[in-house]
Amino acid sequence: MITVVTTNAELADAVARFSQAPYVAIDTEFMRDTTYWPKLCLLQAAIPGFSVVVDPLAEGLDLTPIYTLFANRDVIKVFHAARQDVEIFFHQANVIPNPLFDTQVAAMVCGFGDSAAYETLVRELAHAQIDKSSRFTDWSRRPLSDKQLLYAQSDVTHLCKVYESLKKQLDKSGRSDWLEEELDVLRSSETYELKPEESWRRLKTRGGNRRFTAVLMEIAAWRERLAQERNVPRSRVIKDEALFEIAAQAPQSLDELDSLRGIPRGFATSRAAQSLIDAVKAGIALPASAVPDAERGPPPAVPPVLGDMMRVLLKIQCEAHGVAQKLIASSSDLDQIAADDKADVPALSGWRRDIFGNAALELKHGRIALSIRDRKAIVVAVES
Numbered sequence: 001m002i003t004v005v006t007t008n009a010e011l012a013d014a015v016a017r018f019s020q021a022p023y024v025a026i027d028t029e030f031m032r033d034t035t036y037w038p039k040l041c042l043l044q045a046a047i048p049g050f051s052v053v054v055d056p057l058a059e060g061l062d063l064t065p066i067y068t069l070f071a072n073r074d075v076i077k078v079f080h081a082a083r084q085d086v087e088i089f090f091h092q093a094n095v096i097p098n099p100l101f102d103t104q105v106a107a108m109v110c111g112f113g114d115s116a117a118y119e120t121l122v123r124e125l126a127h128a129q130i131d132k133s134s135r136f137t138d139w140s141r142r143p144l145s146d147k148q149l150l151y152a153q154s155d156v157t158h159l160c161k162v163y164e165s166l167k168k169q170l171d172k173s174g175r176s177d178w179l180e181e182e183l184d185v186l187r188s189s190e191t192y193e194l195k196p197e198e199s200w201r202r203l204k205t206r207g208g209n210r211r212f213t214a215v216l217m218e219i220a221a222w223r224e225r226l227a228q229e230r231n232v233p234r235s236r237v238i239k240d241e242a243l244f245e246i247a248a249q250a251p252q253s254l255d256e257l258d259s260l261r262g263i264p265r266g267f268a269t270s271r272a273a274q275s276l277i278d279a280v281k282a283g284i285a286l287p288a289s290a291v292p293d294a295e296r297g298p299p300p301a302v303p304p305v306l307g308d309m310m311r312v313l314l315k316i317q318c319e320a321h322g323v324a325q326k327l328i329a330s331s332s333d334l335d336q337i338a339a340d341d342k343a344d345v346p347a348l349s350g351w352r353r354d355i356f357g358n359a360a361l362e363l364k365h366g367r368i369a370l371s372i373r374d375r376k377a378i379v380v381a382v383e384s
Contacts, residue, residue, distance in 0.1 A: 002053060002146065002149045002150060002153050003051065003052045003053065004052070004053050004054075004055060004149065005052050005053065005054040005055065005058075005061075006055050006058035006061060007058070007060075007061065008060070008061060008062055008065075010052075011054060011061065011062075011063075011065050011066070012065050014045070014052045014054075015065040015066060015068070015069050017047070017050060018045060018047060018069055018075065019069060019072060019074075019075060021047040021075060022074075022075065022076065023047070023075060023076035023077070023078050023101070023160075023163065024045055024046070024047055024069070024075055024076075024077060024078065025045065025046045025047070025078045025079075025156045025157075025159035025160045025163060026043070026044070026045055026077055026078065026079055026085065026097070026156065027043075027044045027079070027080070027085070027152070027155050027156040027159065028040060028041075028042065028043050028044070028085045028088060029041050029042040029044075029139040029152055030042075030084075030088060030139065031138070031139055031140050032233075033233075034232070034233070035231050035232065035233070036227045036228055036230070036231045036232055036233060036234070037091060037228075037231055038084070038087070038088050039140060040056045040088050040092065041056065041057060041139035041140050042054065042055065042056070042139055042144075042152050043056060043063075043066065044152050044153060044155060044156035045066075045156065046153075046156040046157045046159065046160055047160065048160055051153055051156060051157050053149055053152050053153050054066070057140070057142065063093070067089070067093045067095045070089065070095050070096070070097040070098070071095060071098065073098065073099060075099075076099045076100070076101050077097035077098070077099065077100050077101070078101045078103065078159060078160075078163045079097075079100065079101070079102055079103070079159075080102065080103045080104050080118050080121070080159060080162070081102065081104045081115075081118070082097075082100060082102040082104075082186050083186060083191070086100070086186060086191075086192065087192045090189065090192040091192065091194075096186075096187055096189065096192070098187055100183055100186055100187055101163060101167075101179075101183070102182075102183060102186060103118075103121060103159065103162050103163055103166055104116055104118070105179060105182045105183065105186075105327075106166040106167075106170060106179050107121055107166060107324075108182075108323065108324035108326060108327050109170065109175050109178050109179050109182070109323060109324075109327065110166055110169045110170065110173070110175070110322065110323075111321075111322030111323055111324070112124075112324070113324050114324045114325060114326035115324075115326065116324075118130070118155075118162075119132070121162045121166075122158045122161075122162060125161060125162045125165040125166070126158045126161035126162055126165070128154075128158055128161075130154065130155070130158070131150075131151055131154070133147075133151075134147055134148045134151035134152075135151070177351070178323075178327075178351055181350070181351075182327065194224070194228070196220075196221040196222075196224035196225045196228070197217070197221045199220045199221055199223070199224040200213075200216050200217045200220035200221070203216065203220060203240060203243065203244075204240075205244065208247065208248070210288055210291050211250065211283070211284060212247045212248055213247075213291050213292075214283040214284065214286040214290070214291045215246070215247040215250050215279075215280055215283030215284060216243065216244070216247035216283070217283060217286070217291070218279040218280065218282045218283035218286070219243055219246055219247060219276060219279045219280060219283065220243060221279070222275060222276055222279035223237045223238055223243065226272060226275075237272070238263075238264075238267075238276075239262070241262050242260070242262035242263060242264075244262075245260050245261065245262040245263075246260065246262075246263075246276070246280065247283075250280055250283070250284060251277065251280060252277065252280060252281060252284075253277065254268045254269075254273055254274065254277060255268075257273060257276065257277060302335045302338040302339050303338075306338045306364065307334060307335055307338055309363060309370060310334040310335075310337065310338055310360060310363070310364075311331070311334060312370055312377055313356070313359060313360060313363050313370065313379065314328060314329055314334065314356060314360075315377070316370075316377055316378065316379055317355055317356045317359055317379075318355070318356070321355050323355065327352075328346075328347055328352050328355060328356050329345065329346070329347040329352070329356065333345040333346070333347055334347075334360075337357070337360050337361070337364070338364060341361055341364070347360065359379065363379075366382055367381070367382055368380065368381055368382060369381075369382050
């Protein structure tokens with residue numbers, strides 16, 4: 001039976017029941033195809049034997065009881081790949097569920113590989129199959145069909161079993177502390193604070209001089225603020241390719257802006273055009289010390305073969321300890337270790353150093369080597 005919550009009385013009753021449980025599984029369905037801020041369309045919650053589908057679009061429904069539940073430290077809030085869900089709650093109500101448990105992160109700690117798929121966990125831990133046919137539905141349309149509601153409900157009911165299985169594995173392996181370190185990122189408000197002045201970092205550029213970077217920083221921040229203000233996707237304001245062209249040409253008048261190929265017809269006469277020109281001028285005026293990339297030296301010179309060996313070693317060590325490579329080190333981290341024994345990367349501290357960091361330094365300095373035995377890569381000691 002599918003219980004759809006559309007009234008405040010129904011929501012209060014459901015939350016009262018959830019509040020008595022040690023944990024509650026949470027999932028959401030949202031849309032952001034045509035908006036900057038995600039639009040919460042459904043919220044699903046479950047404990048063993050009881051689940052509800054909450055309709056946030058129901059007239060007059062107040063989600064305050066849900067946010068109160070999120071703040072209840074006696075109830076663990078369980079998500080899978082929590083970041084986007086939590087981002088919604090943070091920007092909608094300035095709340096971050098706590099305590100929080102993310103089954104995707106827990107699965108990586110338990111050796112299910114990088115970014116473990118929810119379908120895989122449900123199949124292997126809950127011994128069930130997920131019907132994917134409703135995944136790409138328009139969750140903002142009403143009424144929702146029984147098939148859509150069943151899909152939404154089953155997602156969160158399976159999550160209960162996945163959580164319980166992973167929790168047992170963590171308790172048995174003694175790796176709960178490893179997980180907590182990862183979850184601290186999800187519980188930090190800094191993770192969800194969208195800073196327009198940092199938006200340029202997500203753009204994939206092919207380099208550029210100091211002026212290019214400075215202008216790009218300012219115009220990317222301009223676009224971010226305008227997208228937030230209008231609640232539209234960034235590309236609806238101006239596309240990435242146009243930002244790159246503007247950063248390269250640095251137009252300082254509306255006529256110069258209008259002459260650029262990437263600028264949409266008529267944009268130079270819009271109300272936003274002058275503020276864009278102001279952003280370009282602000283970028284040109286930035287001192288070199290305010291442009292991060294301009295302060296960086298060239299990337300560390302790393303012999304390609306050493307970087308390749310580091311990647312093989314990471315695979316060997318992670319397989320041996322049953323933990324996802326993504327949790328230990330990125331490709332950039334490996335290059336930094338290869339270049340500097342004291343690189344400021346996670347792999348050289350805490351439990352990651354025990355699993356991989358120490359071995360990486362041993363490999364780098366020739367105290368261990370890689371070999372093949374029975375068609376499998378292994379680590380061997382090097383005799384002095």
